[in-house]
Each structure stands twice: as C-alpha cells, then as structure tokens.
Amino acid sequence: MTTQTAHARTARQRPPRRIMDARWSVLLGIVFVWCLAPFFWLVMTSFKRGDRALNDPDLFQGPFGLDNYIAVLGQGFLLNMRNSLVVATMTTVVCTIIGALAAYAIARLPLKRRVLWLSGVLAASLFPPVSLVPPLYEVWRSIGLLNTWEGLYVSYVSFSLPLTIFILTTFFAAIPSELEEAAKIDGATPLQAFRKVILPLAGPGLFSAAIITFVTSWNEFLLASTFAPRNAEVAQTVPVAIAAFTGAVEFQRPIGTITAASVMVTIPMVILALVLQRRIVSGLTAGAVKG
Amino acid sequence: MKQQNTAGRLLAAAAVATAVSVVAGCTPAPADNAEEGEIVWAIGGPRSQPGGAHLSIAELWNEENPDTPVRVEALPEAADGAREQQALVLQAGGSEFDVLGLDVIWTGEYVENDWIVSLEDVRADLEGVTLPGPMESSSWGGELWAAPLNTNAGILYYRTDLVDEAPRTWTELCAAAESIAAEEGMDGFIGQGARYEGFVVNWLELFWSAGGDLYNSDQSEVVFDVDLATEVTEFIAESVDDGCFAPGYNTAMEEESRIAFQSGDAAFMRNWPGPYALIADDSESPANGVTGVAPLPSFTGEPGVSAIGGFNNAVSAFSERQDIAKDFVVWAATSVEVQTILAEDAVLPVHVPLYDEFADDPVMQQLGEILQDAKPRPAAPQWAEISLEMQRTLFEAANGQMSARDAAEQMRTFLEGTLNG
Amino acid sequence: MPNDTSTMHGGSARRSPEANSRLRAPARWRGISETALARLFLAPSITVMVLVVVFPILYALVTSLNAYTRRQREGFAGLDNYVEVLSSGVFWQALSFTAVFTVTSVGLEFIIGLGFALIMNRALRGRGIVRATILIPWIIPTVMAGQMWAFMFNITPGSINGLLGLGDFNWLGQSGWAAGTVIIADVWKTAPFAALLLLAGLQTIPSEMYESAKVDGATSIQRFWYITLPLLRPAILVALLFRTVDALRVYDLPEVMTGGAFGTESLSMLVQQYIVETPDPGVGSALSTLTFMLVLAIGVIFVRAIGSHLVFGERSR
Incomplete structure (x- = not known):
C-alpha cells in the first residue's frame, strides 16, 4: 500500500x-x-x-x-565525553520510559482534569532554573549527589519530562482509538494494548522526544557547572569542560581548543542523528490505521 | 508484523540501554580524593592548568613540606565563575577548600560573609616586603585578610615605529592617533570598553588620573565628583565618535584589544602586561619588536593611575588546617623562589625586593614604577553592586544611551546609598 | 470505558475455579482498573518531578518573602521584594527585551522550523544527510554557539564583516543591532528544535488524506493549508509552547554575546545577577517568582489550546 x-x-x-x-x-x-x-x-x-x-x-x-585536537585530548576530554554520554543516555532512557507511561495515562486512560495535569507537569519546569540551583545544591550536597552522574541525570530527567510528556501526549492522542479498542476486544489488557499497539505507532514521537532529551542533557550547562564543576575523572560534562579551557596567558581566549572540542562533540551527535532520524519518519501511521 | 518488530526493537533497545546504564550508572570514585592532611588551594586561571605556575609553586612547597602537601584545585578563569564555585562551597560551610585565591575585589565580601579568617597576626611578615597596593586590596576594615600572591596593572602599549615617545596626555595620544590614521589607515586607541568589569576598570583609571575618586581613604565618605565624572564619560563618548578610540572599543575586552593591537589595527592599547609576551613571540605581527610600554596617559601630563589586578590568597574559615594554610599563603607571598616563578611566567610579583633583581630589564623596571602609584578598586562587600551600577549608568552614557551628567549623578546617589546600607 | 475493564475482569473470573486460582495473581494484575493504571503510570514522573523541583520552588517562594542584605537574612519582608522589583526600571527594560526577543525569535524559528520540517519530511535523495545537516546547529552546545557567534560578529577580528565586506560595522555595539544579532544566533541555533517537533507531528497525519485530496484535485498549497496545518496544530502548539517558555527564560546567548549591553538584558540575566553576582536572594527569588508566573500564565494558555485540540481516549467513544 x-x-x-x-x-x-x-x-x-x-x-x-x-x-x-x-x-x-x-x-x-x-x-x-x-x-x-x-x-x-x-x-x-x-x-x-x-x-x-x-x-x-x-x-x-x-x-x-x-595541534588543537591533540591539546584537547591531552586534557582528558575523552573522560568528559564519557560523562556526558552516560548522563545523557541515562536521562534519555529513564525520561522516555516514564514519560511515555505518563503521557499514555493523560492521553488515553480515564483521568479527570487532563489539562490540569498537563499544566502541572509544565509548571514544574518553568521556574527560572538559576534560582532553583542554590537550594538544590544544598540538597544534593547533603545526600552526596554532588560530582556524580546520578546527581546530574536525576535533575535532568525532572527538567526534561514535561517536553517528553507533551510530545507523547499529542502523539498518543492522534492514534485512532479504534486500534486500541480492537486489541482490547481481542483480550489485551490496557498494558498490552499500550505496548503492542500504541508504542509502535508512536515510534516517531518516541524517537523525537528521545533525541531532544539526549541533546538537551548533553548540552546542559547551568546545573552541570554547579553540581559537577571540576574533575573529568568523576562527572564533569563536556560543556563545563570546554568552558574551563584557558589560553596560555591570562585573558587569551582558547579559541583553538574550544572549536576543536566543539567539532569533536558534534561528530558523535551527527552520527546519532543520522541513525535516529530514520526512525522519526519511518513508522508512518497511515498504513497501520487500516491494517 | 512490522509494528511488533518496532515495538520489540524499542523494548530491546530500552532494556539494553537500561542494563548498560545500571552497570555504568554509578559514578567512578574520584581518583584524587583528598589525601590525609592535604591542603587544597582553589584558584583560577591558566596558571592553575597543567604546566602552570601555580602547580610549580605547589610542587616547590611539597618538596619542602612533604607532610602537608598542597594540591591546586583549578577554578574557571572567568572571575564570576571562580567566585561562584568558591561561594557554593563556602555558603554550605564546606571544608573542601583551605586556601582561596581571591580576585582583588572580593576581600570585603568574603569578610562580611565570615568565609575567611583574619591574617592580622602575620601582617608583620608581609608589610614592608610586599607592594602596598596589593596589601591594601587584601585589607578590609583596617584588618588584613589575605596575603597577596601576584599583582597586575593597566599599562599603555604603543608603537615605537609610529611615535617617538609614549604620549603623556590623552590630547597627545588623540593627536598622534589622528595623524597615524591619516598616514597608515590604522585605528587609534583600543581598551576594554565592553560592558563588564573591564569597562569599570578603564573608566576608573581615567577618573583617578583626572584626580577623582569614589570614596575617601577610609571609605567613610563619598568624594565622587559629578562634574569630573561627567567630563570623563563625555571624553570616552567623544573619543569613540571622533575616531581616537577604535570602532570596536565598546565591544572589546582584553582579548579583542590584544588582537586589534597585535594585528596592527590599533596604534595604542590599554591592557595588562600579559599580552607583551604574546606580541614578542609573534614574529609576523606588525607590532613585533616595535612595542613599547608606558604609564597610562592622563589629562594633566602626570603619569596616569593604573588599576590593580591579580590574586590574593586567603584562608578559608571552614578549613580544618588553618595554621598550615596560613603558613602557605605567607610563604607564597614572601618566598623569593615563588615570586620568581611568577615573574618568569610574565606575572607581576608582589615581593618588592625582587624588582631590584630585574634592574637590567627595562620593562620590569617600568612596571615596578607604575605599580608604586597603582590603586586598587575598593574591596568593599558591595563592590559587585557598585561595579554593576557603573556599567548600567556610565557605560550607557559613554555610548550615548543616556546623558553623562545624569549617569554621574545617579552614580553619586548610588555610592551614597552604599554607606548607609 | 471503565466498563470494558470490568467485563474483562469478569470474563477471566468466570473461568473454571482451578484456572481461576492458578491465574489469580496475573488476573488481578490484568484486571487492575484503568483509573488505577492511570495513577500508576503517572506516578514515576510525578515522583521524580516532585522530589527534584518542589523543595527548591518552595524554598524560592519563602526566600522571596524575606529581606536580605547581600547573603545575610534580615527578617520577614512581606511583599517588599516584589514591590522593589516591580518599581525598578531595570526590570521593565529586561521584560521588554525579553518580550521582543521571544516574539521575534519564536516567530522566525517557527517559520524556518516548519520549512525545515517539510524539507526533512520530503527529501528523497540523501535525506539522511539533509536531516543531519539541519540538526547540526542545534547540536552545538549553546554556550559554545554563543561564543562562536560573538567572535564572528565582533569587529575584532571581524570574520562576518570581512566575509560580507561590511568594514567596521558594529553588530554587537549599537542598540537594536545587538538584540538583532542575539536573535539571529538564537534562530540559527534553535530552529532545528522546532523543526524536529514539527517533523514528528507531520508523521501523525495519515497519508491517505493527501491521496484523497489529490484525487479531488487539490493543489499542493491547498493541501498544505487545509490538511497539513490543521492536523499539525497539536504539534505546532507544543513547539510554540516550549519555544516560548524557553525564550522567555533566555540566558546563555545574550550573556555570552553582549553581556546585556545595548538593551539585551533578559529577565533570567537579571535573576542570575541577584542570585549569583550581586547576591540578594530575596529580590532574586521575587524576580524568579514573577518570571515564573508570567511564563506559567502564557504556558497555560497554550496548554488549554493543546487540550482542546487533542482527542483524548475517553471522549473519542
């Protein structure tokens, strides 16, 4: 067809x-x-x-x-890339899974005041982050989450969830409910209907949300520079590391190492985009509606 | 079929990713966890990076004091970033940092917050052998709170192939700039005219050189002369308009200034001594070999007054090894070896006797003389607010966004408010 | 709809007793009511968000009601901090720049992003390359992108002026142009984000709608106008919503590119100033709260619009 x-x-x-x-x-x-x-x-x-x-x-x-690339690698930049990769991956996985569940509940399950739920979800991410940082720093400090991957991705998940939930809610809502009903008549539980019918059709939405979450947490600066400001061996991420580059002399802008590092981090992201973009535009819903 | 495939793949991918992340999701333990008895020296800038002078200094200390080693914790070069990282730890009462590298303008704020301990008991070790300007910037409320590590001062760079001697007044400089523009097609003077702390420093140097000041000597009274401030601001605005100042002046920081001068676009520059070595190393630069340094120009012909920069070392109030930390900061200020390491890295030392060692180095001699009269910005707790207000008023006026007199009056009112509050 | 569940539950319960007992545990799991399931599904997200943001938000709200001299708390202040913020000229300047920035950059990003999305959706040859290319600007960390644009636009060394032969045009050093330059950088950086959201939205439009419209002789412009745009509305609203609330809180680009000079100081830069630079947590938190209320008010308008365009499961039958 x-x-x-x-x-x-x-x-x-x-x-x-x-x-x-x-x-x-x-x-x-x-x-x-x-x-x-x-x-x-x-x-x-x-x-x-x-x-x-x-x-x-x-x-x-x-x-x-x-020269610039050699200098960047000599500063332990691969460790920063590892940190960013772990933090962004963890954020994406956790956020997409729990966000998909929440979006399904809002879009499909019997729930009163859906708009209020959506507003609440949104509200949680709208406070200017810079004023949340000092109290959050104290909390993270007291429970030992400073300078850890966990401290970063737990907060990233929280700040990324609203967008994921919104994207997926609109996606789930656009999927004809007949499909789900048919599955239920065939004896599927709501969970099965979600997993077997809705999720596959929402592929483009899931992958868009995942790409956005990944890139956003990969690039995040404010929280990363507060919660893990130093030490590539532990949790310092890529943007924080790049911002900490210095020239040879005071005030000299390290433009060479900054650009080299930026190019280095862009390459894996381009590859990721090349791989994932196919998924965004592949799971066309049209054929499925009839099938 | 296809749907199930996608779903299966999705779930499989999620499962694998989860598994990987759970295995990998625990942060590796920090390799360099504070060793027993280690003194942590939190200081920013390129000299804290591998191969930098601060590391050499720590190494020297560690050779002499193997039982109480010092480790450099590198903070960002940007002053705001370094201050924030120290503030987060100190605000939480953290003992991670023992010795704090302070920008010269932070002293009062740190004292007010009870973040640093008094060094009044070691004043005798420093006084007399340490430059008076940096000592003043380490003091607040008549008490000594930090030991200077290095200093810095604004100087005039000029081209010996374009003028016979350094201009002493702004009138001379602008006249020279005009004829150089006509003959060589070059821009005139470049300095730090962008809206940030650098503008404040440049403006103050003009203001001080014209005989003005913000407060009296013990900061009990505002002496800010509105007429004089208006003139200084108008001078900048006019100089930008008539081309005496380069067109990029109002977006230039230290780095843009250096690039403009080093690439031969600008004939004069106000900057710190740092760029001198870079220009000397750049054999292709039109300024290479023909760069001279001099005191800043003034309006009267007297040598201009330079603003002081640099680092002072303070001892954290939350440090568990304050005695050793104190020994370290005094040692760093007074040890000839330490101060020589800095001087060899083209940083201005604070140890007065050292300047005699460089008797045959004309640049060092010149800088030594400039430093005699250099002034620190007030190290008041409210300095950040004062600086920001100057950026909001004087910068705007210098760029024609408000009247210079209104800006000066607003500034005076603000300064008066800082005394009451 | 809840009836469905009860029949299903009843269905399994009506099996033979042995089967029933064997299946008890799974049956109860399978028979969980949809309302309970909804709560269960929402729980993880809500828990994480509550754990992370609720305490800091409450903390900021309380802080905003207290008087501070720099970092030292001086006592309860009531609404004084709010009055101070609302009566300061700097706040209104920042608000007006933020508003202009938001309207202009979100508008441009939406138009360019929609164009990108249509291109990404269509490109037949080398579509992978086209899509990756479009995403590149957005992949570069914002702080780095800001430094890059500032460096390129600055008179010294003058990369863009050299390229365009503009001599000493002072992009960052005059009012109007400084804001425009920041907007250019933001549009370059963020249009791909809007494109990605719209591209995902395009996938929800069944292709047979286009087919039948073609059969009826609709031109491609008509198809875009009468099918694509209306059906894309939820995605458009989501894209506009998130771009708007982000733009209203813009910080990195103006901070890095102009430092707030020439009327480019945003609300978040002001918040940052009071929280970090010249600390007065009381005023800073009051500013944050006002910013939050403004952003939330605009956000809720969008959310209601999104809500009215969604066909929720319940209502569909």
Whole structure:
C-alpha cells in the first residue's frame, strides 16, 4: 500500500519535475549554507595552528594542523565525553520510559482534569532554573549527589519530562482509538494494548522526544557547572569542560581548543542523528490505521 | 508484523540501554580524593592548568613540606565563575577548600560573609616586603585578610615605529592617533570598553588620573565628583565618535584589544602586561619588536593611575588546617623562589625586593614604577553592586544611551546609598 | 470505558475455579482498573518531578518573602521584594527585551522550523544527510554557539564583516543591532528544535488524506493549508509552547554575546545577577517568582489550546 502511494505520487508529479528539481536544489543549497557556514568556520578554525592564524578573520589563513585536537585530548576530554554520554543516555532512557507511561495515562486512560495535569507537569519546569540551583545544591550536597552522574541525570530527567510528556501526549492522542479498542476486544489488557499497539505507532514521537532529551542533557550547562564543576575523572560534562579551557596567558581566549572540542562533540551527535532520524519518519501511521 | 518488530526493537533497545546504564550508572570514585592532611588551594586561571605556575609553586612547597602537601584545585578563569564555585562551597560551610585565591575585589565580601579568617597576626611578615597596593586590596576594615600572591596593572602599549615617545596626555595620544590614521589607515586607541568589569576598570583609571575618586581613604565618605565624572564619560563618548578610540572599543575586552593591537589595527592599547609576551613571540605581527610600554596617559601630563589586578590568597574559615594554610599563603607571598616563578611566567610579583633583581630589564623596571602609584578598586562587600551600577549608568552614557551628567549623578546617589546600607 | 475493564475482569473470573486460582495473581494484575493504571503510570514522573523541583520552588517562594542584605537574612519582608522589583526600571527594560526577543525569535524559528520540517519530511535523495545537516546547529552546545557567534560578529577580528565586506560595522555595539544579532544566533541555533517537533507531528497525519485530496484535485498549497496545518496544530502548539517558555527564560546567548549591553538584558540575566553576582536572594527569588508566573500564565494558555485540540481516549467513544 505504501509503495503504491509512492508510485502514484511520482507518476503525477512527473511533468513539472525538472522545474521542481531546480527549485528544490536552490532551496537545499540555501539550507546547507545557513546551517553549515558557521559550522564550516568552526571546523576551519579548529585546524588552525598558533595564536596568529586563530585570530585571523581569513578562514584559509594557515598554518593548519592537529595541534588543537591533540591539546584537547591531552586534557582528558575523552573522560568528559564519557560523562556526558552516560548522563545523557541515562536521562534519555529513564525520561522516555516514564514519560511515555505518563503521557499514555493523560492521553488515553480515564483521568479527570487532563489539562490540569498537563499544566502541572509544565509548571514544574518553568521556574527560572538559576534560582532553583542554590537550594538544590544544598540538597544534593547533603545526600552526596554532588560530582556524580546520578546527581546530574536525576535533575535532568525532572527538567526534561514535561517536553517528553507533551510530545507523547499529542502523539498518543492522534492514534485512532479504534486500534486500541480492537486489541482490547481481542483480550489485551490496557498494558498490552499500550505496548503492542500504541508504542509502535508512536515510534516517531518516541524517537523525537528521545533525541531532544539526549541533546538537551548533553548540552546542559547551568546545573552541570554547579553540581559537577571540576574533575573529568568523576562527572564533569563536556560543556563545563570546554568552558574551563584557558589560553596560555591570562585573558587569551582558547579559541583553538574550544572549536576543536566543539567539532569533536558534534561528530558523535551527527552520527546519532543520522541513525535516529530514520526512525522519526519511518513508522508512518497511515498504513497501520487500516491494517 | 512490522509494528511488533518496532515495538520489540524499542523494548530491546530500552532494556539494553537500561542494563548498560545500571552497570555504568554509578559514578567512578574520584581518583584524587583528598589525601590525609592535604591542603587544597582553589584558584583560577591558566596558571592553575597543567604546566602552570601555580602547580610549580605547589610542587616547590611539597618538596619542602612533604607532610602537608598542597594540591591546586583549578577554578574557571572567568572571575564570576571562580567566585561562584568558591561561594557554593563556602555558603554550605564546606571544608573542601583551605586556601582561596581571591580576585582583588572580593576581600570585603568574603569578610562580611565570615568565609575567611583574619591574617592580622602575620601582617608583620608581609608589610614592608610586599607592594602596598596589593596589601591594601587584601585589607578590609583596617584588618588584613589575605596575603597577596601576584599583582597586575593597566599599562599603555604603543608603537615605537609610529611615535617617538609614549604620549603623556590623552590630547597627545588623540593627536598622534589622528595623524597615524591619516598616514597608515590604522585605528587609534583600543581598551576594554565592553560592558563588564573591564569597562569599570578603564573608566576608573581615567577618573583617578583626572584626580577623582569614589570614596575617601577610609571609605567613610563619598568624594565622587559629578562634574569630573561627567567630563570623563563625555571624553570616552567623544573619543569613540571622533575616531581616537577604535570602532570596536565598546565591544572589546582584553582579548579583542590584544588582537586589534597585535594585528596592527590599533596604534595604542590599554591592557595588562600579559599580552607583551604574546606580541614578542609573534614574529609576523606588525607590532613585533616595535612595542613599547608606558604609564597610562592622563589629562594633566602626570603619569596616569593604573588599576590593580591579580590574586590574593586567603584562608578559608571552614578549613580544618588553618595554621598550615596560613603558613602557605605567607610563604607564597614572601618566598623569593615563588615570586620568581611568577615573574618568569610574565606575572607581576608582589615581593618588592625582587624588582631590584630585574634592574637590567627595562620593562620590569617600568612596571615596578607604575605599580608604586597603582590603586586598587575598593574591596568593599558591595563592590559587585557598585561595579554593576557603573556599567548600567556610565557605560550607557559613554555610548550615548543616556546623558553623562545624569549617569554621574545617579552614580553619586548610588555610592551614597552604599554607606548607609 | 471503565466498563470494558470490568467485563474483562469478569470474563477471566468466570473461568473454571482451578484456572481461576492458578491465574489469580496475573488476573488481578490484568484486571487492575484503568483509573488505577492511570495513577500508576503517572506516578514515576510525578515522583521524580516532585522530589527534584518542589523543595527548591518552595524554598524560592519563602526566600522571596524575606529581606536580605547581600547573603545575610534580615527578617520577614512581606511583599517588599516584589514591590522593589516591580518599581525598578531595570526590570521593565529586561521584560521588554525579553518580550521582543521571544516574539521575534519564536516567530522566525517557527517559520524556518516548519520549512525545515517539510524539507526533512520530503527529501528523497540523501535525506539522511539533509536531516543531519539541519540538526547540526542545534547540536552545538549553546554556550559554545554563543561564543562562536560573538567572535564572528565582533569587529575584532571581524570574520562576518570581512566575509560580507561590511568594514567596521558594529553588530554587537549599537542598540537594536545587538538584540538583532542575539536573535539571529538564537534562530540559527534553535530552529532545528522546532523543526524536529514539527517533523514528528507531520508523521501523525495519515497519508491517505493527501491521496484523497489529490484525487479531488487539490493543489499542493491547498493541501498544505487545509490538511497539513490543521492536523499539525497539536504539534505546532507544543513547539510554540516550549519555544516560548524557553525564550522567555533566555540566558546563555545574550550573556555570552553582549553581556546585556545595548538593551539585551533578559529577565533570567537579571535573576542570575541577584542570585549569583550581586547576591540578594530575596529580590532574586521575587524576580524568579514573577518570571515564573508570567511564563506559567502564557504556558497555560497554550496548554488549554493543546487540550482542546487533542482527542483524548475517553471522549473519542
């Protein structure tokens, strides 16, 4: 059925195709330049060697080399990447699982005052985080969560849950309830209906929520710099480590190591995005509604 | 079929991820957990990074005192970041830090919060051999609370190939800048004109050099002269307009200033001594080999007054080894070896006798003279508020967002308010 | 709907006694009422959020009612801190910048994000590359992106001016342009986030709706206008909601790029100032609470709109 649709679409679009292709290419060109030009600057700068080249506005002003990358790796940056990876993964896994349950309850299960629940969930994340940090620091300190992965991801889960719940609530609500009812008539429990019918159809929503949670916790700075400000061997994350880079001399901006580190952390994220993006647009609901 | 696959994969992925995270989810124990008897020295900046002078100093101490070793805990270079990290620990009464590297403007605040202990009992060891400016910045309420580690002072950089001698007044500087702009197409003067603490320092240097001040000597009275402040602010605004100050002045911090001067865009620069070595190392820079340093210009022809920067070491009130910490901070201030390590790293030492050792180094001599008259910003508990108010009023006025007189009057009212509150 | 459960429960109970006893434990699990299940499903999320944020929020609320001289508490202050905030010019300036920033950046991010989402949804050749490319700006940590843009826009060394041949154009050093520069950086950084949310929303639109519209001869613009936009509404609202509440609390970009100069001081920067820089926890917490109430009020408007667009399980039958 999906293939038929695709055929039908291409067949009907064939006549104006060349014009479409030209416009399409121009559009993609603009998108590429807008998204990548600053990134290109980042990459070029990261390969520059020495103070003089680094501060030259000319992108192609050498000399070039791997010095910045070697310097970054020499500062234990791989440990920071490990910390960020663990914290972001844990946040994503926990947040997606418990957020999916909550969203299902709000979207599908008999629950009074759904809008109030949604508002409450949202409200919990709206206080300016900077004023929550001092009391939270005291609590984390007294229960020994400072400088730990747990201290970071427990708070990240809490701050990421609202978005996950909202995305998934809209997703679950968009799935025709006939599917679920049919499953229930076949003898499935609500839990089974959730697992076997709803979750698979909500794939795009789950993966979007997961990507967003992962990237947000990977990039988080305020809490990370408060709860684990130092020591890559323990829990200091990538953004905090990059912010702690210094030049050779006071006030010298370590632009070379900053750009090199930024490029280094972007690469695994791009790979992750390449892998996960397929999931966002694959679980098309359309075919399933009828099937 | 397909759905179940997706669901299965989802669940499997979740299960694997959970398993991995549970195994991996416990933070590894810190490798360098405070050793028994270790003194932790929490101080920021590049010198606390691997290979930096602070580590060499700690190493030297540890050789001499193997039973009470010192470990450097590197804080961020940004002063706000370093202060916040110290404040979080101290506010919670934490004993993680024994020795605190303080920016010269934090003394009063730390005293007021009962975060540091008095060093009045070791004053005799420091007085006389330590520069008076840094000593003043380590004091609050007539008492000594910290031992200076190093100092810093604003100086004028100029190009010996463009002018025969350093301009002594702003009039001379702007005249030179104008002719250099006409002949070489270069910008004039660059300093720290962006809205941050640096602007406050630059403005105060102008104000001090013009004979003004914020408070009287024991900070009991406001002596802020509104007319003079108005003139100083207007001078900045006019200099930006007529091109005596480089067009990037109002967004420049130390680093932008250095880049502008080092790349030959600006003919004059106000900066700390740090960039001197970088320019000397950059053989391709138009300023390489032709950079001179001098006291800041003034409006009168007298040498201008520089603001003091640098670090003072204080002993944490929550430290469990305050005696050793005290020995360490005094040692760091007075040991010739320590102070030489700093001097060799192009940092200005606070140990007066050391400046005689550099008798054949003209730059060091020059700096020694500048430091004689350099002034600290008031190390009052409310300094952060005063500085911010100056940024909100004087910076805006210097950039034509409000009248210079209104800004100066507002500033005077604010300063008067700090005495009552 | 609750009836369904009771029949199912009854169904299993009507089996033979042996089977019933053997199945007792699972039957009770299977027969758990849907209302109870709803509570059970909500419990983990609510627990985590309560544990993490409730104490700090209460703490901030209490703090906002006390008078402080820097870090020292001086006693109960009633609503004095709120009065102080509301009567300070700085607060209203910050509020107006924050409002302008929010409206402009969220508006642009929505339009660009929707464009990105449609492109990501469509791209046939090399769609993986296109999607990854669009996401790159958002992947770079905000603090680093802010430093990068500040460095590129600054007159010294002048990367963007050099590229565009603008000479000494002072992007960050004049009012209006400073805010505009921050907005450009924010739109660049965050449009992909809006795109991702909208892209996910596009997946909920059944493709046969497009097919039947095509059969009826609808043009692609009509299809976008009459099918995509209305059906995308929940996702659009979620995207706008989260972008708006985040933009209202913007901190990193203006802090790193301008330090608040030239009218770019946001509400959160002001909060940060009172909590950290020039500590007065009382005023800082009052500011936070006001910011919170403003953000929440706007958030609730969105939530109600989202609620009215969702077909909840209960109502659907």
